Amino acid sequence: MSTNKIQSQAQMQMQLQQRDWVALEQQYYQGTFKRQPITLVRGQGTRVWDSNGKEYLDMVAGIAVNVLGHCHPAVVEAVQQQVTQLVHVSNLYYNTRQIELAELLGIQSNGMRSFFSNSGAEANEGAIKLARKFGRMHRHGAFEIISMENSFHGRTLATTAATGQASYQATWAPIPDGFKQVPFNDLQALKDATSAKTVAVLVEAVQGEGGIWPGNPEFIRGLRAWCDEQNLVLIGDEIQAGMGRTGKFFSWENYGIRPDIVTLAKGLAGGVPIGAMLTDKRTDLFTPGDHGTTFGGNPIACAAGIATITTIQELHLLENASKVGDYWKSKLDALCAKYDFIDSPRGIGLMRAVHVSHGLAPVIVAQALEQGLLLNSVAPDTLRMIPPLVLSEKDVDEATFLLDNTLAAVSALPAVQEARS
């Protein structure tokens, strides 16, 4: 690195350290997030750095967003190039990037047509509206959507109503009508809950926020068969499990089925905000005026999406997610055998979790930070790992070493010793 570059980096570091980011946040930002006590300022590949210059191995990836890692050259170049050419145009006009990204998704999904939004919740909102239109046109006005207990579909009012976790709903009553939940992996419960009002079933084939629970193959295939038999719409929420995370582009490919409507977001543009709602022909019912968005399908987000999908293909990242995911699984199995307060490793590809006893998951996350490892606890008893798909076996070796050190430190804590006795 040139002397000038080193000097300017040192200067930037000093400027970053001069401000108290935590205090400033408290003063100027609403208190919606329970944050870890670090301020991240830079990322490269599987690494991020905080405002003090400390490096972390990132096993969170912006919660399954940075599928190519941080600042992948393909995404950086695509955004840089696009930002000098065309930043935004209204959806009143055709835009080449939007159409090209839809074409790539059409090829991946074997012919589905896309609608782009800005987030996952918005993509699900679009899917809900589309399913209700199907109900009006083809099921005598049926409108009810059945989703799964322990699911997560977003934080807008309708997607909160679809989310099968009471804690996300309680404060916002009355939440929108027309949603019902049944236990995940219980086909009979779904059949029993189906009525003339039912129009659709909304499911994550692998539950993410709920703690990384892959659906049983019989359940997922049974869902498809039930929807076919009853003329219901099957909506696959691929927002967390899609984009190659499970070793397949869409997680439902692991089950040999295909939903009628599919939602994507998170990893779709490698870190640039985007959502997508894809539909098969049977449910392709929106006509002009039914739905819309100002920013959705924006040229920058779509350029980043094109770069992301192309790079996933060029670098064979689906295969990498399977291979490195299996390797990570073997390491997690060994750590679970070594430490008595973690068990039940589960997941698929690079979407993994372990159960943690004594509510220790947040303690492990905090200790891991000390070690230079980013982990996530979705609940006090669940440690989740959803790293970039470019993760290598060498990264896994390092993550294993850091996690082992973390668990040893947690194991020695007086509170843990006490909980054990």
Ligand SMILES: Cc1ncc(COP(=O)(O)O)c(C=O)c1O
């Ligand atoms: C499965 C699933 N659906 C929907 C969402 C909501 O996406 P967003 O936060 O982009 O609105 C998430 C976010 O975690 C998710 O994991």
